[in-house]
Amino acid sequence: MRKASEVQEPKLYERVAERLGAAIAAGTLRAGDRLPSVRQLSASERVSVSTVLQAYLHLEDRGLIETRPQSGHYVRRRERPLPAEPEVSQPTSQASPVSVSALVTRVYRAANDPRIVPLGAACPSPELLPTQRLHRELALVTREASATAIGYDMPPGSLELRQQVARRSLEWGCPLSPEDFIITHGAAEAISLSLAAVAHRGDTVVLESPAYYGTLQAIETQGLRALEIPTHPRHGLELDALESALRKRKVAAVLVVSSFSNPLGGCMPEENRRRLVELLAARGIPLIEDDLYGDLHFGPLRPRPAKAHDPDGSVLLCGSFSKTLAPGYRVGWVAPGRFRQKVELLKYAHTVATSTPPQLAIAAFLRNGGYDRHLRTLRRQLEAQVRRMVDSVGEHFPEGVRVTRPEGGMLLWVEMPRQVDALELHARALAAGIGIAPGPIFSAQKRYGNCIRLSCGFPWSPQLEGALTTLGSLARSLA
Amino acid sequence: MRKASEVQEPKLYERVAERLGAAIAAGTLRAGDRLPSVRQLSASERVSVSTVLQAYLHLEDRGLIETRPQSGHYVRRRERPLPAEPEVSQPTSQASPVSVSALVTRVYRAANDPRIVPLGAACPSPELLPTQRLHRELALVTREASATAIGYDMPPGSLELRQQVARRSLEWGCPLSPEDFIITHGAAEAISLSLAAVAHRGDTVVLESPAYYGTLQAIETQGLRALEIPTHPRHGLELDALESALRKRKVAAVLVVSSFSNPLGGCMPEENRRRLVELLAARGIPLIEDDLYGDLHFGPLRPRPAKAHDPDGSVLLCGSFSKTLAPGYRVGWVAPGRFRQKVELLKYAHTVATSTPPQLAIAAFLRNGGYDRHLRTLRRQLEAQVRRMVDSVGEHFPEGVRVTRPEGGMLLWVEMPRQVDALELHARALAAGIGIAPGPIFSAQKRYGNCIRLSCGFPWSPQLEGALTTLGSLARSLA
Known part of the structure; x- marks a missing residue:
């Protein structure tokens, strides 16, 4: 049996990458900022040059930094600011009986068609498995x-x-x-x-x-x-x-x-x-x-x-x-x-x-082994897909849209302006061949009428990009 | 698609066999009785000689008749009379809450051991599948x-x-x-x-x-x-x-x-x-x-x-x-x-x-076909196993035992004399490496304390024969 420590403990380069990632998330390092040189960081972190290189590669894979030839590593500049995150939810404090099933069945029976772009399904695409x-x-x-x-x-x-x-x-x-x-x-x-x-x-x-x-x-x-x-x-x-x-x-x-x-x-x-x-x-x-x-x-x-x-x-x-x-x-x-x-x-x-x-x-x-290796790849793919989708929602959805920034999984929660009816958006999206999960199925209190859940389980493709564009413009037409 | 009639309707020889089988079951034809000659039956039933031969072969396969060379076909003589059938059950007429689960879990957890002779499991042996x-x-x-x-x-x-x-x-x-x-x-x-x-x-x-x-x-x-x-x-x-x-x-x-x-x-x-x-x-x-x-x-x-x-x-x-x-x-x-x-x-x-x-x-x-063929073989095997087990229960179990005569499936219900405690028998059988299903798990009213269910899903073998002998003598010691 492998010892727990081998996997439980992050590798050295991951720790370095994690610290830099946190500094970027906190805004200490901002878009366009130059990162410390490999030698500087190797000295300050007391790790080898190759560990720093691995850490930078890792951050690049995660889409957080970019390498400019003959110049160094920079925090990736976003073309536009990310949309804000949703705030803490405020459900009423009453316990209530639940009756979402009829709605759920209706939503999901409609989405059983394999031709639908599956932005509603919370599972990774077979090609990632x-x-x-x-x-x-x-x-x-x-x-x-x-x-x-x-x-x-x-x-x-x-x-x-x-x-x-x-x-x-x-x-x-x-x-x-x-x-x-x-x-x-x-x-x-x-x-x-x-x-x-x-x-x-x-x-x-x-x-x-x-x-x-x-x-x-x-x-x-x-x-x-x-x-x-x-x-x-x-x-x-x-x-x-x-x-x-x-x-x-x-x-x-x-x-x-x-x-x-x-x-x-x-x-x-x-x-x-x-x-x-x-x-x-x-x-x-x-x-x-x-x-x-x-x-x-x-x-x-x-x-x-x-x-x-x-x-x-x-x-x-x-x-x-x-x-x-x-x-x-x-x-x-x-x-x-x-x-x-x-x-x-x-x-x-x-x-x-x-x-x-x-x-x-x-x-x-x-x-027979290989699950950890598979997971490492899958996580990188999902992370890239999640970050790309957050960007894309910011680009295409109506002004004022809020979106989550999950640090795992494959799901985004999108909060649109009050007047956008998620059930109406779901119906219109379906008519355009796009499946999404409308907010009201996620609450016993029938809240979240202006929210949707998007799945990032499928690799980015022109078809997916097109679906996001369509979805965004449908949402804008309802705003 | 096959037409329903092709399978739903029994073949001609099956009808003939069925009629003779019914006459045997009803006692119209008794053990040792000679069956009509092939030519007689062919004439009286208005079917071909080969259909009658097929029907006789079928009844022989089912263990109901035997062929004596140069003499003809006879209803098989049993070495001993079959045990009587149980009577109609008489549960009380009260609806009651159910609490069999703890007992069922105890019974079945004990029988999970693959070395146990599986007379308690209601499924056919993998070799019959x-x-x-x-x-x-x-x-x-x-x-x-x-x-x-x-x-x-x-x-x-x-x-x-x-x-x-x-x-x-x-x-x-x-x-x-x-x-x-x-x-x-x-x-x-x-x-x-x-x-x-x-x-x-x-x-x-x-x-x-x-x-x-x-x-x-x-x-x-x-x-x-x-x-x-x-x-x-x-x-x-x-x-x-x-x-x-x-x-x-x-x-x-x-x-x-x-x-x-x-x-x-x-x-x-x-x-x-x-x-x-x-x-x-x-x-x-x-x-x-x-x-x-x-x-x-x-x-x-x-x-x-x-x-x-x-x-x-x-x-x-x-x-x-x-x-x-x-x-x-x-x-x-x-x-x-x-x-x-x-x-x-x-x-x-x-x-x-x-x-x-x-x-x-x-x-x-x-x-891809073959399910019907498989079913035909499986039915014959299960029928043979069920009939053999009924015989064996009659031979080994205490005087006064009653046993069902199912015309399908793979299960026998055995009613032993009042004083035999099925739960005690279950415990002793398990200690001897034999799994059975004790009667009380089959009733919300905790009835059937002197009954057991036996499965005939496994092909007859010396081990199975030995298990039945042991079980019978355990039951006799409790009677």
């Missing part, structure tokens, strides 16, 4: 384990896969054992079973606002109530607001997408994660942590799940390989802590077992 | 449709697969269209979503008694109440008892395994299916029909689903390929009638999409 290698593993496991691969793989699911996920958990800084995991049909089933394990019809579940519509659907179909809490576009759930809400009402569970959330893209700072877990543990409230996007960090460090701070098994950590390897394989997992027995029982009752061949294929892929 | 061919199809679809196979296959699921299932529905005498189906992770998910679509927490659902424990678990986890109705071991749910129960209380749905039910093995006669559907339609009560074993009929005709009589879309027909092709692929379906939109919405919320590669592989297997 190791499709051939995974399929090869799938073919191999059916040959090598043919009787096993055709039979039921009863809960908790493939031991081989649980071992591989447990190994990765060391690298997240949240060491779990194979016995802690139950394999599920994607994170969706993990979330659905977790909700069913901790909440009953009529109970209230706390969510970020805006929140992932799939989670809202699970809450709706289980007859639960959603309480949306103000959420910061970069730091996630506002803990003061949460604490004050918990003082006022009984809550069955809190559910957060802790890293690069869907749709806001925020990533809860480590200190907030610790405080969140403590705050809930003190009140005996379980935390369902959706860690679906944790592996897709643009910075050098993978965020550590809140579960790492869990004192008593009250955190149900959910994840999957749908956003990093194979959406259609439907392989996810939950580490349900003290709710393990309940979740396993629910798993039996809902789908009995998880599909065997996809589990074995992903286990083999992880065992 | 077209494992290699299915796996080959799986490898092929990932090559030919690699980008498709890695992506989400959003509800209702693979069109190709739905087309294939719709074609088969013609052969069931219940023609449905691809648009009628939603693909699910096995029949388990189909049943779970169907229950959630028609019943809410606290509602009462009518079941056979004994009933499949997986369904009881789904009812338990959804907070529903189960009302068990007297059930005939050969004809299924007693409709007079059902009608009287419906007069007394409000019921949200009726759920039956219409063909070769789990665990009793009964098959509802066509006339009962019609009456059941009419009876429920008149009261506006939905019927969830679990048709998991319908393809595994030992007689020449596949039972027609009750859904064939559905006047207004109130029947939710559920099925899967878990018992005939690949348990571990987790591919099933539901034709939810007028509850289609609700079920599709629930599918999104619970698992989003069904695993793509297994869907495509099964669709390819069905398209």
Whole structure:
């Protein structure tokens, strides 16, 4: 087994790059500024020249700096300032029943057409995934384990896969054992079973606002109530607001997408994660942590799940390989802590077992190595696509548009001027062959009528550029 | 597309064999009786000599008759009389909350060990399944449709697969269209979503008694109440008892395994299916029909689903390929009638999409032909195993044992003398390396304490014979 430290710790050049990146983000270094020379930086940082060169290459790859021949390295000049970020969301403080499903189904049935430009789908394009290698593993496991691969793989699911996920958990800084995991049909089933394990019809579940519509659907179909809490576009759930809400009402569970959330893209700072877990543990409230996007960090460090701070098994950590390897394989997992027995029982009752061949294929892929290499490439691609899309939104969308600046994942949240009706924009975009996710599906309170979520999962192309231009002009015509 | 008539109609020799088989079952022809000569029968039935020969061969394959050289065909003499059949079950007429899950989990976790003789598992052995061919199809679809196979296959699921299932529905005498189906992770998910679509927490659902424990678990986890109705071991749910129960209380749905039910093995006669559907339609009560074993009929005709009589879309027909092709692929379906939109919405919320590669592989297997041929072989094997197991139970189990005589599927229900404690037998059998399913997991009322379910899914072997002998003597020691 690789030691956790090998991957958990960023490489030296990444640390250097990270510091420079932070200085650029903070405005200490501004567009057009010349960066220190390679020798200067090598001396001041006490690292080798080649480490500095690697760091500069890395920043160039990330689109933050540019090299001018015979001159040096410069902070990349933007042609126009980036659009502002959205502000902290302000949902009402009432828990409410949820009824987004009809709208979601309508939105997504319309977008099933493969000719639609998929700006609404939160998954990476197949060309960014190791499709051939995974399929090869799938073919191999059916040959090598043919009787096993055709039979039921009863809960908790493939031991081989649980071992591989447990190994990765060391690298997240949240060491779990194979016995802690139950394999599920994607994170969706993990979330659905977790909700069913901790909440009953009529109970209230706390969510970020805006929140992932799939989670809202699970809450709706289980007859639960959603309480949306103000959420910061970069730091996630506002803990003061949460604490004050918990003082006022009984809550069955809190559910957060802790890293690069869907749709806001925020990533809860480590200190907030610790405080969140403590705050809930003190009140005996379980935390369902959706860690679906944790592996897709643009910075050098993978965020550590809140579960790492869990004192008593009250955190149900959910994840999957749908956003990093194979959406259609439907392989996810939950580490349900003290709710393990309940979740396993629910798993039996809902789908009995998880599909065997996809589990074995992903286990083999992880065992044979290359997942980390794949992730490094995928992160760079997604980061480039996200930054390009932010730029493009600034260029094409109406004056006053706000857009998030996620540091991981593949999603942008776009807040347009008040008068732009996102549902109308969705309908017009669809008629023009473009799929987007309209804001109202992300709230039990039918808020965000002037917002949309854009997916950056697909590589930049003239077709994509054209779609963004069209979308922007449709939005302007509604403004 | 093949015409429905080609498969739906039994061949001529099958009709002849069926009539003789019925005469044997009814006792008109008894053990040791000589059958009519080939020429006599050819004349009386107005069929060719070769048709009669085929019919006799068929009955010999089924173990019902034997050929004595230079003498003729005789009804096979049994070494000992078969054990009696169980009587109609008599559950109490109270609806009750369900709590079988803890027991089920305990029973099944213990049986996960692959060294256990699997008399408790309701699925055919991998050697009876077209494992290699299915796996080959799986490898092929990932090559030919690699980008498709890695992506989400959003509800209702693979069109190709739905087309294939719709074609088969013609052969069931219940023609449905691809648009009628939603693909699910096995029949388990189909049943779970169907229950959630028609019943809410606290509602009462009518079941056979004994009933499949997986369904009881789904009812338990959804907070529903189960009302068990007297059930005939050969004809299924007693409709007079059902009608009287419906007069007394409000019921949200009726759920039956219409063909070769789990665990009793009964098959509802066509006339009962019609009456059941009419009876429920008149009261506006939905019927969830679990048709998991319908393809595994030992007689020449596949039972027609009750859904064939559905006047207004109130029947939710559920099925899967878990018992005939690949348990571990987790591919099933539901034709939810007028509850289609609700079920599709629930599918999104619970698992989003069904695993793509297994869907495509099964669709390819069905398209490329050979499913009917495979089914013919599988049925003969299961029939032989079931008959052998009935014999063996009669030989080894305590005096007074009763056992079902299913005409399809792979399950036997064994009723032992009152004093035999099935849970104790389960524990002792497990200690001896034998898995069985104890009766109490099949009832919300904790009945059937002296019953067990045996699976005949595995080919006869000295090991299996030894397990039956051990099991019988353990049961005798408890009697």
